[in-house]
Amino acid sequence: MNKKKRSELKQQIGSRRKQLDREEIMHKSQLITRRLWDLRPLQTAEAIMVYAAKDQEVDLSLFIEQSLQADKKVFLPRVEGKDIAVLPFAGWEQMQLSSWGIKEPLGNSVSPDILDAVIVPGLVFDGRGYRLGYGKGYYDRFLSGLSRDVFICGVCYEFQIVDTIYPHAGDIPVHWIVTEQSELAINLDFF
Secondary structure, three states: OHHHHHHHHHHHHHHHHHOOOHHHHHHHHHHHHHHHHOOHHHHHOOEEEOOOOOOOOOOOHHHHHHHHHOOOEEEEEEEEOOEEEEEEOOOHHHEEEOOOOOEEEOOOOEOHHHOOEEEEOOOEEEOOOOEEOOOOOHHHHHHHOOOOOOEEEEEOOHHHEEOOOOOOOOOOOOOEEEOOOOEEEOOHHHO
16 A cells, blocks of 8 residues: 555656756755755765756756865766665766666775765655655665764755655655755654
8 A cells, every 4th residue: 555655656656746847946956055055064064975867856966066166076876786875976977878767977986884965856745754755765775874963964855745744664864855945854863
């Protein structure tokens, strides 16, 4: 039953997200970027992993640029088998398109132990910090292996937050969710 409800949520929210045009995505993404910079764990982080936006996801390219200007180390994920590898961001020209249609960095991976913060996308989030992605569990496996000290922040548009995603035992909640309109604190240990 929960599998069906999760699938319906992904369909419903995904359909709504597809209706966003480029201008709306950029405007909302800029508002989210501003809110991210207000978060102390991101202000103090030296090494942050973000992601390259696909389709209508929140675009963090401005956040990446500002992080580099602030002398932070920026990393992006690359799917390797069933896992996510962590690679340094060396510029958009040092990226390739994966079979999933996601821009991924070229080069050698580094240990996730160096990360202070991870910003994750999601198709649907709930008030307890659980997220639905595209259904392969890459981020849940990755996040479960991180140190408890790593700040995990979800980003999405306001309409992507629902009451519950009907989480499974292996789902890993984020500590904070940032949208263009609000911030949702899940784990106050970071504040």
